[in-house]
Amino acid sequence: xxxxxxxxxxxxxxxxxxxxxxxxxxxxxxxxxxxxxxxxxxxxxxxxxxxxxxxxxxxxxxxxxxxxxxxxxxxxxxxxxxxxxxxxxxxxxxxxxxxxxxxxxxx
Amino acid sequence: xxxxxxxxxxxxxxxxxxxxxxxxxxxxxxxxxxxxxxxxxxxxxxxxxxxxxxxxxxxxxxxxxxxxxxxxxxxxxxxxxxxxxxxxxxxxxxxxxxxxxxxxxxxxxxxxxxxxxx
Numbered sequence: 001x002x003x004x005x006x007x008x009x010x011x012x013x014x015x016x017x018x019x020x021x022x023x024x025x026x027x028x029x030x031x032x033x034x035x036x037x038x039x040x041x042x043x044x045x046x047x048x049x050x051x052x053x054x055x056x057x058x059x060x061x062x063x064x065x066x067x068x069x070x071x072x073x074x075x076x077x078x079x080x081x082x083x084x085x086x087x088x089x090x091x092x093x094x095x096x097x098x099x100x101x102x103x104x105x106x107x
Numbered sequence: 108x109x110x111x112x113x114x115x116x117x118x119x120x121x122x123x124x125x126x127x128x129x130x131x132x133x134x135x136x137x138x139x140x141x142x143x144x145x146x147x148x149x150x151x152x153x154x155x156x157x158x159x160x161x162x163x164x165x166x167x168x169x170x171x172x173x174x175x176x177x178x179x180x181x182x183x184x185x186x187x188x189x190x191x192x193x194x195x196x197x198x199x200x201x202x203x204x205x206x207x208x209x210x211x212x213x214x215x216x217x218x219x220x221x222x223x224x225x
Contacts, residue, residue, distance in 0.1 A: 034211050036150075043200055043215035044142075044150065055213065087150055089210075095166060096210035098150040 002026050002090050006099035012107040019075040021102045023088035028068045032092035035064055035073045038101075039084045047086075048073065078104070109201050114219030121191050121223070127184040127201030127216055135179035138204040140212060141186050143197035143221075153199070154186065158207070169195075191223045 003026035013019050023033065031051035036044040046055045048064035051071060061076040075082055083106055088099040113125040127139070141153040154175040155164045163175050174187040184201050198220050202212035 032209065036212075043217055044212075045215070046205070046211065046213045049205060049211045049213075089150070091210040094155075094164065094210065096152045098152075100149050 001095055002029065002093055002097050004088055004090055004097050004099040006086075006088055006102050008102060009100065010103040010105060012105050013078050014107045015078055015080055017078045017107075019078055019082075019104060021073045021086055021088075021104075023066075023071045023073070023099050025069045025071075025090055025092075029090045029092035031067045032090055033064070033066065033071045034089045034091060035062075036087045036089065037082075037084045038087065044087065075104075080106075109203065109214055109216035111199065111201055111216040111219040114199065114221045116222045116224065117191055118225050119192060119223055122187070122189045123191065123221060125186040125188065125199055125201075125219055125221070127186075129182045129184070129203075132203075132214075134177075134182045134184065134203070138207060139177060139184045140202045140204060140210070141175065141184075142200045142202055142212070142215075143195075144200070144218075145194075145197040148197075151197075152210075155204075155210070156184070188221070191221075193223050195221060196223045197221060 005024045007022045033051045035048040038044045052064045085101045085103045111127045140155045156175045172190045176185045198218040200218045201216045203214040205211040205213040
């Protein structure tokens with residue numbers, strides 16, 4: 001199985017901050033990388049697919065980049081509703097595997 | 108949307124059957140998946156079934172104990188869980204695949220909690 005490693009595991013940020021989360025794959029996965037947002041008590045929500053494609057309805061302050069083994073999720077200007085846990089997930093080779101998550105907390 | 112049901116408290120070695128009812132789209136056209144999340148932990152893929160139900164796939168951790176199935180006439184997905192273990196305790200989500208050939212999940216249910224404990 002392909003291992004996915006996110007960093008940091010958690011971060012504290014303020015409203016208006018630019019936030020970047022990194023995801024590294026254990027082998028090259030081209031751009032078969034998705035990002036999800038999960039709020040407490042809720043199901044995950046697809047934000048970004050194919051590394052950089054914004055899912056319909058997701059605000060443009062979210063963006064993704066990367067290819068091969070290194071990927072980033074960027075929130076350009078953090079809003080209160082963005083405090084959540086973010087997961088990366090590879091869809092290159094079954095089984096799909098997720099990163100351990102990055103919790104974005106209020107500073 | 109997707110709505111799961113069937114979770115609950117079960118003793119080790121017991122069985123449960125989870126259901127996932129789809130509405131607002133024809134689930135028979137899509138590959139469907141179960142993903143679980145242990146309390147305070149990350150997401151773990153459990154099982155996938157093709158649109159027709161002809162092919163099924165399982166995580167090694169549940170292979171031989173869990174069975175995924177679907178009834179397309181009822182727009183419903185199932186997960187039969189047997190020989191349950193404490194480590195199976197988790198919220199179980201059903202999810203729809205975004206495209207036919209990639210494990211990208213664009214619609215998720217709200218989850219159903221399974222607790223395996225004596």
